[in-house]
Amino acid sequence: MRAWFALALLAAGLAQAADDPFPGAGEAYLVKRDGRVLWARAADRPLAPASLAKMMTALLALEDGRLDGVAAVSAAAARAAGARLGLRAGDRMRARDLLGATVVRSANDACRALAEHLAGSAASFVERMNARASALGMGDTRFVDPCGHDRPGQHSTAADLARLAEVLLGEPEYLRLARMPKLTLRTVDGGRSFAFSNTNALLGRYEGAVGLKTGYTSKAGNCLVALAERNGVRVLVVLLNAPNRWWNAVGLLDRAFEAP
Numbered sequence: 190m191r192a193w194f195a196l197a198l199l200a201a202g203l204a205q206a207a208d209d210p211f212p213g214a215g216e217a218y219l220v221k222r223d224g225r226v227l228w229a230r231a232a233d234r235p236l237a238p239a240s241l242a243k244m245m246t247a248l249l250a251l252e253d254g255r256l257d258g259v260a261a262v263s264a265a266a267a268r269a270a271g272a273r274l275g276l277r278a279g280d281r282m283r284a285r286d287l288l289g290a291t292v293v294r295s296a297n298d299a300c301r302a303l304a305e306h307l308a309g310s311a312a313s314f315v316e317r318m319n320a321r322a323s324a325l326g327m328g329d330t331r332f333v334d335p336c337g338h339d340r341p342g343q344h345s346t347a348a349d350l351a352r353l354a355e356v357l358l359g360e361p362e363y364l365r366l367a368r369m370p371k372l373t374l375r376t377v378d379g380g381r382s383f384a385f386s387n388t389n390a391l392l393g394r395y396e397g398a399v400g401l402k403t404g405y406t407s408k409a410g411n412c413l414v415a416l417a418e419r420n421g422v423r424v425l426v427v428l429l430n431a432p433n434r435w436w437n438a439v440g441l442l443d444r445a446f447e448a449p
Contacts, residue, residue, distance in 0.1 A: 214441060215431030216410070219347040222424050222445045224355070232351075235329050235344035236429045239404030239412045240272070240295045242337035242345070244353050245318045246304060247292055251360050252321075253307055256285035259377055260306035262298070269297035269336065271406075274374075274383050276302060281377040289374060292366040294385040295403060297336045304335035311335055325352055339408040347427040354401055354414050354425060367400025367416075368392060390435050391415055395442065417442050 217231040264278040274296040290299035308314035318332040327349035333340035391398040397417040404412035410430035
C-alpha cells in the first residue's frame with residue numbers, strides 16, 4: 190500500500206515540499222504522532238467539514254450526559270437527507286442509541302433527532318456547537334448544521350478538527366462506538382430495529398485502527414479523521430476533500446508510524 194500511495198502522488202505530477210510531502214493527499218490535511226505535528230497542508234484553510242461536524246455533536250451529547258433520556262423523532266429529523274437510519278416521525282429512541290447511530294452509521298436522521306432532543310431545536314444546538322468550538326480555541330470553525338450538511342457559512346479546518354478529535358480521545362464512550370464494526374439498535378418499544386455497519390473502511394483492515402469519523406458531501410468531498418494506535422504510539426490523520434481518502438490515509442498512517 191505504501192508503494193501504491195507514493196506512485197499515485199508521482200503520477201499526479203505533484204511537487205513535494207518540506208512540510209507538505211504528500212500534496213495529493215487532500216485539499217487540506219494534518220498528520221500528528223503522539224500530539225506532535227509531522228506534516229500538514231493548508232491546515233488552517235476553512236473548508237466544508239461534511240459529517241466531521243458530527244464529532245462536535247457527539248462531544249456535546251457526551252458532555253451533557255443525559256444518554257438514557259428518550260427522544261421523540263420529529264418530522265424534520267425523519268426527513269433528513271443523505272446517510273440515514275430510516276427513522277420515522279414519532280419513533281422513540283434512547284439518546285445513547287441516537288449517538289451510536291450518529292458515530293457509527295453517520296446517520297443524519299439520528300443526528301438531527303439527538304440535537305433536537307438535547308437543545309429543543311437544531312438551531313439552538315448549533316449555538317451550543319459554536320460556543321464549545323470557541324471554548325476549544327477552534328477559531329476558524331463555524332457550524333450551521335449539527336450533522337454536517339452543506340450550508341452557507343459552515344466551515345472548519347484540518348487543524349481545528351484535529352483539536353476536536355483530540356478532545357474526543359478523552360471520551361471512552363466515543364472511542365468505543367468509533368471502533369465498533371457493526372451495531373444494532375431498537376426503538377424504545379422494541380417494535381423496530383436497525384442494523385448497520387461502520388462507515389470507516391479502515392476498521393478491521395488497518396492494524397491498530399480505532400476511528401474516528403468519516404464524512405462526505407458534494408461540496409466537502411471525501412473527508413476523514415483517522416486514528417490508529419500501535420505499541421503505545423498514536424497517529425491522528427485529518428483529511429479534507431481527499432479523492433482517495435482510504436489509500437491516502439493508509440499511506441500517511443504508515444509513514445507516521447515509521448517516522449523517528
